[in-house]
Amino acid sequence: MTYFGKVLTAMVTPFSEDGSVDYAVAERLADYLVSNGSDGLVVCGTTGESPTLSWQEEYQLYKTVREAVAGRAKVIAGTGSNSTSEAIEATRHAYDLGLDGSLQVVPYYNKPSQQGLYQHFSQIAAAVPDLPIMLYNIPGRTGCALAIETTARLAEISNIVAIKEASGSLDQASQIRYHTPAEFGIYSGDDSLTLPVLSVGGCGVVSVASHLVGPQIQAMVQAYEAGKTRLATEIHLQLLPLFKVLFVTTNPVPLKVALAQRGWPVGAVRSPLCMPDESVGIAIAEVLQQLSEEGILAAKA
DSSP, rough: OOOOOOOEEOOOOOOTTSSSSHHHOOOHHHHHHHHOOOOOESSSSSSGGGSSOOHHHHHHHHHHHHSSTTTTTTTEEEOSSSSOOOHHHHHHHHHHHHOOEEEOOHHHSSSSHHHHHHHHHHHHHSSSSSSEEEEEHHHHHHEEEEHHHHHHHHHTSEEEEEEOOOOOOOOHHHHHHHHHHSSEEESSSSSSGGGHHTTTTOEEEEEEEEHHHHHHHHHHHHHHHTOHHHHHHHHHHHHHHHHHHHTTTSSTTTHHHHHHHHTTTOOOTTTOOOOOOOOHHHHHHHHHHHHHTTTTTTOOO
């Protein structure tokens, strides 16, 4: 069972020139994404620059996006924290706002043991038993990895229904599939690994590139599931240059550059992130131009 859909977009947080959250652009972007391939939106995750958002800003973003796409797509709140009590409070708030799920990142910086991770996630799940939860394993960001065995234990909890697996390891995804029930969802956390993860039992992707090529990513997933693996591979290879250029430096910096080039006024990133030098913008523009010439990219916003 797929609780959230196949293609989930990890949505950027637009900022105004003064650095405040631009909720009007967020509303428009959410509507656009759902009209262009996204089954669901992850709000205030890594791509949404959650470390530099206040909880008040996050709660307003949850409400804004939920209202923009009500009845058309799932909205998953990035309510994870390296403080269990803080994560519980934020997740309860997301549930009260009527969101469809919660993304719970592995606690960062404090490096808990596997038993500590199990206790952290199980306590959050128990606090909101009616809210579906997606685990988020991204050791490159958190300095701490969620072990396969711990994931399997957590998958036994009724409302822990999926994982965003962003370790970059297909073996890890394969082992998770082997050790968890078929209905437990495994989402690729890397656009370039979406197709390989599908091949080892994954169900979809939490995507960055879907801001730009959502219909194509949806078509790739649907083609694979329909047994049209050659077509799925063709789409994957067409999109591969974009997948790669969007990670030439820290996400979401390249994505915000690309969105600006496509006419989206999403603003800059918040410090300590910073906008890149001119060479990054040139590299992104070259890939976008190539995709436009191939008819893959639609008209600008």
